[in-house]
Amino acid sequence: MSAAWWQWVASTDSLTARLVAAGGERSFRVRLLRQGVGLPQPHEAQALGMAARRYAWQREVALCVDEAPWVVARSVAPLETLRGQGLERLGERSLGSWLFRQPDLVRGPLYATRQAPEFTYPGDEDVTSQWGRRSVFQHGCKHGCKHGGLSLLVQEYFLSTMADDLALPSR
Numbered sequence: 425m426s427a428a429w430w431q432w433v434a435s436t437d438s439l440t441a442r443l444v445a446a447g448g449e450r451s452f453r454v455r456l457l458r459q460g461v462g463l464p465q466p467h468e469a470q471a472l473g474m475a476a477r478r479y480a481w482q483r484e485v486a487l488c489v490d491e492a493p494w495v496v497a498r499s500v501a502p503l504e505t506l507r508g509q510g511l512e513r514l515g516e517r518s519l520g521s522w523l524f525r526q527p528d529l530v531r532g533p534l535y536a537t538r539q540a541p542e543f544t545y546p547g548d549e550d551v552t553s554q555w556g557r558r559s560v561f562q563h564g565c566k567h568g569c570k571h572g573g574l575s576l577l578v579q580e581y582f583l584s585t586m587a588d589d590l591a592l593p594s595r
């Protein structure tokens with residue numbers, strides 16, 4: 425991975441905040457693509473340590489700068505860890521800005537991938553993913569997570585639009 429991409433892919437603070445900063449004067453917005461309850465992919469259930477065929481809350485968004493998707497993201501959380509968080513009412517507010525306000529937030533290791541997202545997004549015939557990454561966030565784990573606490577798998581894909589607009593190398 426080039427040093428320029430490493431700055432993005434290996435960052436552990438809020439990606440939303442980084443995109444807002446990188447966009448400068450340009451407008452930033454979260455575009456909600458899909459949100460609801462369903463069965464996670466097997467690799468997602470495994471990353472979350474969920475039993476097979478348990479339902480999860482799923483959310484797919486495009487993080488847009490001047491309306492162009494720069495990053496697309498899919499987040500998955502086991503339904504039983506969501507109680508009372510109100511995440512389903514986030515709408516087009518960034519999940520990241522909520523998440524990084526949680527005082528006891530723990531972020532698991534980041535895994536990078538060259539695989540493309542498995543979900544559709546606006547412009548996906550022309551716009552490709554340069555790098556993807558995933559990590560699991562946890563919060564509210566005061567008792568070693570035995571008594572609930574949120575687990576959230578966040579998968580983010582950095583698109584060629586972002587590479588073009590920021591003059592980043594292809595990989």
Ligand SMILES: C=C(O[C@@H]1C=C(C(=O)O)C=C[C@H]1O)C(=O)O
Pocket residue numbers: 437438439440441454483484485487495497498499517518519520521523578580
């Ligand atoms: C995890 C973050 O939140 C971002 C916002 C998301 C959303 O609103 O659904 C999803 C993934 C992230 O790209 C972040 O800002 O780092």
